[in-house]
Amino acid sequence: MKYLEIYEDIKKQILRRVLAPNAMVPSEKALTIKYHVSRITAKRALNELVHDGLIYRIQGRGSFVQEHGNLTNQQLLLVLPFSGKQELGNYVAGIQEVLKDTTWKIFSITNAEFFKLSIEQLKATYAGAIYYPQNLNKEMPYLFNLYLSKFPLVLLDKTPPNSIIPSVISDNVYGGFLATKHLLENNYKKIAFFGETNFMQDFSGSTADRFAGYIKAIRKYQVNHFDPINLYLKLKNTPYDQIGSFIKSNKIDAILSENDVTAFRILTLLQKSNISIPQEVALMGFDNLPLTQITSPQLSSISQDFNELGANAVNLLLRQINDPNLLFNKQVVINVKLIKRKSTEKK
Structure with missing residues (x-):
């Protein structure tokens, strides 16, 4: 336009x-x-x-x-839990597209490296940060102190309840719903949610949202021949070397995994247990990472638009930098898409 x-x-x-x-x-x-x-x-x-x-x-x-809060410091910080790109999507491309042909520079460090820096060091070196939380319960006191110091900050992927810090997330609830709906429409009867993240204590974060979407679809389509919550808890507490036999004995015919990495682990386990995908058990991931296309069979997944996530995050950050006195808790929710591949194709 x-x-x-x-x-x-x-x-x-x-x-x-x-x-x-x-x-x-x-x-x-x-x-x-x-x-x-x-x-x-x-x-x-x-x-x-x-x-x-x-x-x-x-x-x-x-x-x-608008008067900029910091006219000399042109460095922005991207904080991710892992230094590699396999575990998380590539947010950098969207950030760099926004910053292209500008004097702004983006630097990436891990959460562990971030917490070694004092607030004074952060403010002296960087104009603001995009932060991907690992454990919000532990991290929020420090993040609130950053907020109090007027250090521009945007959260990526997670939004704590009643947060006053801006955030950018994917529509994980709809993603979980969409994935479960796809499996049900392909006539899979007993769909288990599998996740390694401990989200039940405070029910926050992307895995909790994906699980909520799964439960929403179970209710929407009146699936009442098994207990999805009990099935999730039992599967989560099953040792890895026993997951294959658990799936067989409980007649599970589809698994929605919290993300592509755990889906890949389950795929490997099932194949070692001589359980064929998708003939016996369908398997679905989340994030649409590159590994989904190199597995055999290729993994169906829910695609996040990492470019859009990164672009929106840096725009929210620049908005704060441009106006240091701005008080806003804007949450941007980015749409997701269903990507159908062989791992959920009913034979």
């Missing part, structure tokens, strides 16, 4: 410092001439820039670039 082109062009000029803080932004009339658009389209682009904290208006004078 044309207004988005105008929005992105001006945003890039602001982030590249071509348009300095408090500099005047081209007027609606100037934008209509430059981009060959209507006054309404130009106004909408400017409204979006105001909404995202990039510019401000003075009645009777025009629009101006």
Whole structure:
């Protein structure tokens, strides 16, 4: 859409410092001439820039670039639990697309490395951080201290209840629902949810949301011939070397795994137990990581848009950097998609 082109062009000029803080932004009339658009389209682009904290208006004078909280520090931080890309999606591509041709730089460190830095060190080195939590119960006191210090922060993948810190997540509840619906529509009767994450204590995080979506589908489609919660707990507490026999004895014909990595582990175990996929047991993952396409059979999965997640996270971060006094707890939820492959194809 044309207004988005105008929005992105001006945003890039602001982030590249071509348009300095408090500099005047081209007027609606100037934008209509430059981009060959209507006054309404130009106004909408400017409204979006105001909404995202990039510019401000003075009645009777025009629009101006918002004062940046930190004009010298151009380094942003991405904090992920693992240094490799196999365990998590590639958020970096979406972040780099937003920052392309700007003076901003993104650096990635692990959660362990992050917690070795004092708040003073973080503020001296970085303008803000995108943070992927591992254990929110333990991490929240430190994150709240960062918030109190006005250090710009965005959470990725998880949103704690009543959080005042902005976050970007995938629609994990709908993903769990969509995966279970797909299995039911393919006439699988006894679908077990499998996860290694201990989410039952506080029922928070992406695995808890995916499990909630699974339960929602079980209720929606009136599956009442087994207890899904009891089945999940029993399967979770079964030693790995006994999972194959547990699945056989309980006549489980489909498994929805919390993510692709655990789905791959289950696939390996089932094949060692001479359980064929999907002839005897269907298997579904979550995240649509590259490994789903190199397994045999290839794994069906729920696809997260990691580019969109990364792009939205860095936009929320820049919005805080542009306006250090901004108080907002915006949560952005990104759509997911069902990816059908051989592991759930009914023979």
